[in-house]
Amino acid sequence: MSARRLGIFGGAFDPPHLAHVALANAAVAQLGLDELRVLPTGQAWHKSRDLTAAAHRLAMARQAFADVPHAVVDDRELRRSGPTYTIDTLRELHAASPDAELLLVVGADQAEALHSWRACEEILRLATVAVAARARPGVGAPPFDASRLPPGHWVAVELPPMPVSATQIRALVAAGQDIGHLVPAGVARYIARHHLYAPT
Ligand code: ATP
Secondary structure, three states, X not given: OOOOEEEEEEEOOOOOOHHHHHHHHHHHHHHOOOEEEEEEOOOEOOOOOOOOOHHHHHHHHHHHOOOOOOEEEOOHHHHOOOXXXXXXXXXXHHHHOOOOEEXXXXXXXXXXXXXXXXXXXXXXXXXXXXXXXOOEOOOEOOXXXXXXXXXXXXXXXXXXXXXXXXXXXXXXXXXXXOOOOOOOHHHHHHHHHOOOOOOO
16 A cells, blocks of 8 residues: 655645645645645744734635645644744654655745755655745746755646735735635635734
């Protein structure tokens, strides 16, 4: 019997948007995942902005990924005190399922910064990195710079270019503009109901 394939998809998800959902669906289908753990991050060590309260980001992630096959939203990083490190999560998941094959799903922006993450070499020992090109408004989706990760430690996930970011969505809400084309309907409703991202 072949090893269970467990995908790991972390993000601030502040808020989760349609590119996140598309990447999750693409990863499950293309990597043949038995399960995709979606992990909203605690206070990410590399992001300086204060994130929206964990309970809101968790609720939005549950809405956003509800229809992605095999996706399970996992709140372990939100329950951890102090900054979030991916290596801690990988160690925990590896200890819980030593025979599972771990695949760390990231956009190219994160893959290109991975060398600066805590215990990067151990990350690459524990998991294969699954990288999707990341489109930016006006820039298209430059291919992932493969020289940034050692060969044999990463695979590509094909994703149609989707130039959407959570930063852009927060700015649109703050400006009173529509975000219905950028986030799942349940997330749009949640943001409106809880007055998230509105100017104070
Ligand atoms: P922010 O604008 O606040 O920095 P974000 O849109 O980058 O947020 P994150 O929650 O930081 O969203 O991203 C989680 C993961 O999803 C990261 O691996 C990121 O590279 C990937 N990702 C986010 N948006 C896209 C996109 N448009 N295309 C491909 N990957 C994406």
